[in-house]
Amino acid sequence: MNISREITFAIQKVVGKKRASLHEPRFNGNELKYVQECIDSTFVSSVGIFVNKFEKELENYTGSNHAIAVVNGTTALHLSLLIAGVKSGDEVLVQALTFVATANAVRYCGAEPHFVDCEENTLGMDPEALRRYLKVATEQRSGVCVNRYTGCSIRAMIPVHIFGHPCDLEGLSAVAKDYNIAMIEDASESLGSIYNGKHTGTFGLLGTLSFNGNKTITTGGGGAILTDNLELAKRAKHLSTTAKIRHQWEYSHDEVGFNYRMPNINAALGCAQLEQLTEFLKSKRQLYERYQDAFRDIPKVQLFNEPERSKSNYWLQTLILDESASESRDAILQASNDAGLMTRPVWKLMHKLPPYSNCQRSSLLVAESLESRIINLPSSVGLVNSV
Numbered sequence: 014m015n016i017s018r019e020i021t022f023a024i025q026k027v028v029g030k031k032r033a034s035l036h037e038p039r040f041n042g043n044e045l046k047y048v049q050e051c052i053d054s055t056f057v058s059s060v061g062i063f064v065n066k067f068e069k070e071l072e073n074y075t076g077s078n079h080a081i082a083v084v085n086g087t088t089a090l091h092l093s094l095l096i097a098g099v100k101s102g103d104e105v106l107v108q109a110l111t112f113v114a115t116a117n118a119v120r121y122c123g124a125e126p127h128f129v130d131c132e133e134n135t136l137g138m139d140p141e142a143l144r145r146y147l148k149v150a151t152e153q154r155s156g157v158c159v160n161r162y163t164g165c166s167i168r169a170m171i172p173v174h175i176f177g178h179p180c181d182l183e184g185l186s187a188v189a190k191d192y193n194i195a196m197i198e199d200a201s202e203s204l205g206s207i208y209n210g211k212h213t214g215t216f217g218l219l220g221t222l223s224f225n226g227n228k229t230i231t232t233g234g235g236g237a238i239l240t241d242n243l244e245l246a247k248r249a250k251h252l253s254t255t256a257k258i259r260h261q262w263e264y265s266h267d268e269v270g271f272n273y274r275m276p277n278i279n280a281a282l283g284c285a286q287l288e289q290l291t292e293f294l295k296s297k298r299q300l301y302e303r304y305q306d307a308f309r310d311i312p313k314v315q316l317f318n319e320p321e322r323s324k325s326n327y328w329l330q331t332l333i334l335d336e337s338a339s340e341s342r343d344a345i346l347q348a349s350n351d352a353g354l355m356t357r358p359v360w361k362l363m364h365k366l367p368p369y370s371n372c373q374r375s376s377l378l379v380a381e382s383l384e385s386r387i388i389n390l391p392s393s394v395g396l397v398n399s400v
């Protein structure tokens with residue numbers, strides 16, 4: 014049997030039904046009740062009890078001192094970069110292997126993404142390669158990391174916990190500290206993932222979450238900023254609410270702010286979804302175990318498993334093809350999609366996209382290789398619970 018049929022059968026064996034999408038949300042809790050309460054109260058917009066409740070619950074769940082709910086994960090990244098001090102003309106280190114939102118947020122600040130490589134065993138930013146690169150490509154000028162070739166300040170770095178799997182946060186934190194670069198974790202995909210006993214998104218100066226419809230929990234659209242720093246938290250809240258100064262009746266704004274606050278009606282959904290998160294994570298791990306059984310004896314493919322010292326949320330199940338099987342990637346995608354099983358390749362690397370083709374970059378050999386070998390599998394929570 015050829016590899017594309019073998020993989021398609023293995024997926025079928027696990028999902029146990031004719032068709033399966035990549036990632037569907039599941040609304041099995043208090044969603045309708047809370048949304049109804051929200052409508053009854055008339056507070057459906059950017060003020061209301063559910064926004065504050067959702068933020069409190071995110072703080073409790075992640076262990077972060079502060080959570081600020083915003084309209085989506087992209088705006089969470091944009092605000093985090095601004096708050097970390099990224100200005101027009103700066104550079105920000107971004108992994109080439111990520112969703113485009115990470116790079117876009119940098120451009121929204123007038124800054125330039127500077128692409129770096131990933132590690133095979135985490136899929137995230139590679140601290141050792143980064144350290145070697147920074148040593149050659151940068152110098153410290155009055156406590157600021159400056160790119161020797163462009164003369165621009167490298168103000169921040171954004172490691173991404175790809176498909177929910179934690180990066181080497183210890184290694185990356187050390188590089189950030191040694192080179193005076195602010196670390197912002199893009200934890201959009203990794204709510205519920207733990208590194209060294211602590212939640213992802215709580216290691217950097219700031220961390221960002223997404224609650225888009227395809228993420229582990231959803232608010233329709235939504236995101237959040239996590240930080241332990243009170244001043245930064247206040248600034249995030251202020252900037253996300255049009256920089257309005259609190260006053261009983263007056264409209265006064267002390268800088269150019271943003272209308273980025275999460276609406277109450279979305280937060281109502283979020284509160285209901287958070288109540289089910291532990292259950293969702295259990296299902297995702299079970300699904301991973303089933304895929305592991307199904308793929309164990311198929312040569313030339315590995316099911317990606319959580320890195321060392323990590324507990325992953327297993328947001329998107331991932332196959333990694335051996336180098337020798339990479340030319341079969343498209344045939345595998347074709348056969349599985351033809352069978353009604355939604356599989357997907359990873360995102361095209363950032364430096365291959367027209368808006369980012371001229372950006373600075375380090376060697377991207379690992380990212381290039383991974384790009385040709387990754388296949389995401391149907392990963393919905395319902396795939397475990399409904400069979």
Ligand SMILES: *Cc1c(COP(=O)(O)O)cnc(C)c1O
Nearest residue numbers: 085086087112114201202223225
């Ligand atoms: C989903 C996602 C985002 C952006 O989130 P939105 O809520 O869709 O704006 C950013 N980065 C990564 C890696 C993501 O997966």
